[in-house]
Amino acid sequence: MNIIDKVISVFDPQRAIDRVLAREALRQYDAASTDRLNSDWQPAYGTAEQLATGQRDIIRGRARSAEMNSDLAESAVIAVLRNVIGQGIKPQAKVRSGKGKLNGNLNAKIERAWAKWTEAKNADVRGLSNFYELQEMALRRMLYDGEILINKTAQGDYLPLSIQLIEAENIGATGMQNGKNNIINGVEVNEYGKPIAYHVYQSDPMGMRSFNTLRLTTDQAFLLFKPTRPSQIRGVSHLALVLKRIHDIDEYMDADLIAARVSACFSAFITSANSGRQIAMMQRDSKGRPNMVMAPGTVQHLRPGESVSFADPKRNAGTASEYSATQTRRISSGLGMSADIVARNINGNFSAARQNLLEDQKTFRQLQEFVIAHFCMPIWRAFIDALYLAGELPADYLVNKDKYQEVSWLAPGWSWIDPVKEVTANKEAIKSGLTTLEEVCAASGRDWEEVLEQRKLEQDRAAELGVLLDYASELQPLTDDEAQQQEGDEG
Template sequence: MSWFGKAGYVLDRAVGLVAPGAGARRMDDRAKMEARWEKRNYDAARIDRYGSGWVAVNKRPDETDRVYRDRIRARARDLERNNGIAQSVLLAMERHVVGTGLRPQAKILDADGTENEKLNREIEALWEVWAKPKNCDITGHDGFYGLQRMMVRRMVTDGEIYPILTAPEDGFIPLQIQMMEADALATWMPRAKDKRIVSGVEVNEYWRPLAYWFYRDDMETSSFGRTTEAVRVDAGRVLPMFVKTRPQAVRGISQFAHVMGNIRDSGEYMDAELMAARIAACFAAFIKTGSGNTPSIGRNATVQDALGRDKNVTRLEPGIVNTLPDGADVEFANPTHPNTGASDFVALQQRLIGAGTGQSYEVVSRDVSRTNYSSARAASLEDEEGYKVLRQFMVERVLEPLWEAFVCACVLSGKLNIRDYFQRPEVYNRCRWVPPGRQWVDPLKEVSAITKEMEAGITTLQDVCASKGKDWREVLEQISREREYMTSLNLGGLAGSSGIGQEALSLMALDNGKGE
């Protein structure tokens, strides 16, 4: 607000103190004038009867989120446990962002610019050993690729996850990962020895995290019961994984926050529809008598057979023919459930949920009955772009710092003999993370398109293999071994045939299609 506007408000308040009636009229006139200004500029900012109920505030990220963060996280976890749609969103994220795991390819170059194959393979071999559960996970339960899926799940559900780098004395190398949930952050600490702490995160004057404060009980088991003692962990050891949408944000919030209402409403709606259908199925027919003595629900109506014996007719059986007493009539129930519009309503909700979580309806619902090749491919490509963003985010926030710590730990433990590592760490920390292979919508069409791209020189074997989650060097080596073996079996013609690669590629595409 300008100084002129502020002066006007001060004058209004002064008039109100001296002459309340005149002050009230001034305030009413000012509100009308501001309403005209609002309407003249932005409809989104109108404060008339259409916008007066829309109350919003401008605050720092933590001031906006900290009051509701824990409640939203608890509700998101409840949906994770009890709602099938929420579980479908999470499973889709796990499958497509990391799948079987983002795997590293060491890219160390020699002085002449060629790859140092020997050293690269040596580091990758050490990585495969370290990535096993007993070596990488401080609890010994998950391998590193399982930890990746946990990171994605917790980031989406809780909004944040905090892997901590630890240095065990008895490990394969002095490096393990300790996964810490958002609940472990000591959010009650506003200051500690003149340190600025925001929701458990110690920051400097530029909002750069310096350390994270975790409850000791969450860091390590205690025999003294639950305490509120906090432990300071240097920011260099913590790999915080949350989506930062505002410059001063130091914590995340559940990705379900945007669609939590839709997910819960869909679940409760389906529960209500199911209950209504079950109740409707309990009523088959009603027997009305001329005397008005209709049996109540739970009692049996009877008729007499040819021998004059009473017979129960409240049960319906195939082919049965019964005689009703005089004045009696049968009225069949006409239930309105299942509701024929239920599927359309749920589909609409799933579309909104998918849009809010950055995924298509087909991925969230697992329903592909309404798609053809073109629409399915378009949706798949659009989804893949979103997954690429999350993968890149994960690589930058977690995987690259972890790889640097891994190589350094291998050097310190003597597993790698690199004398000038600490003089040139950037040379030896080069790495490429390869995502899992992406399934093809129509394998034969995909193979044809890829072949033409390679012939035109607009893609490479390395890119194609990476899209399938494979190492191009291993692919070429395997082809070489197969051709050598075919030659040893006097199949030299096939081994040297230029068409065998195309045939194998087509067979691989067919096999890929069966595995979808």
């Protein structure tokens, strides 16, 4: 009933009722119905930040509780981390010479510098985690907390760069405005809602906040979160949709365990018409409590006036497994994964397993691309900048940044379900030009250049020892002219 109906109801209640009924009759969408069956269906009005403010912290706290106490929640997150990050998403420098050929010498130099910088003492401002461990930690916090702030500090002995991860609760509003920019939940945005800076509380490792705040511009820091609405500027835990269901299944399993313990208790109760006299005559244990000994094959005679009854606690046995499986499937689907990969329980035939694997891989590839674009690339650009400041790149870097920052990322791949079929298909696809060796190797998480180098090393060593390798084809070495031309292109 809107405000007009309320005003009319004061003077003519029947007419107000007729208006409401007529409006309901004109509704064409069941989803817009407000009848008795939908009375508890609350709509969500407002921008993303209006809906999340006041609830984001509660959801994050409950998600962290699940992280510490729920094996199901941790299993789902570990499945994502294992498939998206694995041993790390690693870069391959792709700087090209003036003729468009890959500059092998410079790329190798950049990758050697990267390998050194990724060590914990260089990449992490605290010196505890290497870069690939920071990758995993950042994604873990984004899944549980919804967001993580990455600060590119100028600290570092090897290069003027190290990474600081700042947890979500340290991002807070220090005011409503900074000049013409609004500050919403600690994020300073311009008139278009574009983040300009992050206002961060200073705190010690125990979480004790000081009154000092720090303004980190988006050139220095970036917030890793996956927005789902145009108005969203802060993240919400990725477990928010399934968090209550995870809690329910944990509570159900605990309740089922208690019920099993209670049903396992065997108790007998003796009642007597002359309880005082009979109890005084009963045998007693070491603590003076009356007891009755029962053993297999024993026939126990009761005294006159006594009767015996047994406790029979009821338990709905056999439903826990079905309930757990059903809820696990719903939780997994809500996170975009199959229940098999979350519960680590592979069932079904080859076709079903392959279909689940392919669908899961689509989810993981999307997340890999997100991590590469929003976490790896900003840090790679900062690394190349730091490498130039250290005097390790040519002088024309500032006018050719895009050229020197070219890179491809090698993400973890997946093993084949049927290797013979997959290898045969890939071989034919390469021969027909539908794919490349680089794409095939990348799909399994390997570097195609390293594969060729290792294969050449094995063939040379086998020839030296006089061992025949059962290869369908042999690598063909370059001629002297081709080798000289390649060296000239790389130079």
